[in-house]
Amino acid sequence: MKKIASLALALALSLGLAACSSGSGGSTAPESTTPVEDTQLTGTVPTSVTITSLNGAKESVELEVPYDPQRIATLDMACLDILDALGVGDRVVGTASTSLEYLQDYINDDIANLGTIKEADLEAVMACEPDVIFIGGRLASSYDALSEIAPVVYLSTDTEIGVVESVRQNAVTIASMFGLEEEVDALMADFDSRIAALSEFADGKTAIVGMCTSGSFNVLGNDGRCSIIGREIGFENIGVDADLETSTHGNEASFEFIVDKAPDYIFVMDRDAAIATEGAKLAQEIMENELVMGTDAYKNGHIVYLAHPAVWYTAEGGITALDVMLSDLESELLG
Structure with missing residues (x-):
């Protein structure tokens, strides 16, 4: 626990130093929560967007996440699948282990092993310095601990609306973080x-x-x-x-x-x-x-x-x- 706490402090300090040195003259720019659709009118790119996901108690919440994140950690195979389909898999810096054939490109020495879909290696997650973390239901109990590292996007399948509609909605949610919403219809076309x-x-x-x-x-x-x-x-x-x-x-x-x-x-x-x-x-x-x-x-x-x-x-x-x-x-x- 002491080691994790020390790593958390070190990460917080490094992020703070990075923020202080960003921009010309060392000034820090305020974060923007401009909706993605507004950028078409203003010509600006948001630094963050607000999405709907779940918290550790499996309650629906509004979550502010970085827009167009460059460093992604994922401990959920469904989310990794969607990220891959959207063409942003090259942003994945760490993932859980998996034997799934179609995701084997993400199991290599260049991508950190973050544990399993049931048990996250918190030190490994912290070490890969993600902008955002994706999890599924098996890691709901780790939501708070992971949230100390980066925003945690927790998505699930809702049997009330069905698997297909759940996939569609979750894909739209993830796509909105990258401005790729228009890609989803083509991906879901024949289901x-x-x-x-x-x-x-x-x-x-x-x-x-x-x-x-x-x-x-x-x-x-x-x-x-x-x-x-x-x-x-x-x-x-x-x-x-x-x-x-x-x-x-x-x-x-x-x-x-x-x-x-x-x-x-x-x-x-x-x-x-x-x-x-x-x-x-x-x-x-x-x-x-x-x-x-x-x-x-x-x-x-x-x-x-x-x-x-x-x-x-x-x-x-x-x-x-x-x-x-x-x-x-x-x-x-x-x-």
Whole structure:
């Protein structure tokens, strides 16, 4: 703790000295909060903008952040995904570790390793001197500590409005920090039509959506992971009672439960594969037992193993992630 405090003091002093030496004659310029749209009239570029994000208590707040930040730290894969899609990934100076293939360009010796999406290395974050820090829900408890280093942009997926609309809104929020709002429509262009095609297929069909973890099968509702299957695509999720909270790891279910519910489809995410749990059983080994193999879903080839579980589990909310998730469903249902 003493080491972190010392680093914080050193960083504060260095920032203070940098501010005092900026501009001609060593004078400091006042910060501007001019809205981005006003710059079209005035010809000036703002030094900061105000966005809406979440705080450590997961409450919506107005947050002032630097405009066009040059040094970005991100501990959330969905935000890194969006930054990459917007073409500002070259500003990333530090990121959490990830095995996601499409983000491997950010895992190298030139970009600081800031820990994981669940546990930030505060000293490493401080050392990379970011202008802004991006986090996801797993680091909500670290919000205040990270905010001592730089403004913290905490964005999430809102199941009430759906994954696609959440991605769109979060992309617009991030884009507004760089004056790139017009780029978002092109990036999101085909998602609605792809959802519509999957929805047409899902119409009138029932499903159980679940996650294999530690040798068990946990059912998921429409309030968290994989909610796109029930909420936006429209399968009737009969796996759980609507009043049960299942947003984190779902509720463990017996295989007799699956037999009793008799869904048309069973969607399975392999959590252990997503986080590379050593020695864990594969989802297929867990699911293909005597009880499940007696169901119509199995006999009809309607057990869908989500092909990219790490994307579904660790990166939902990104633009490339959404493309991968829809492709996983399209290849099994429409292919």
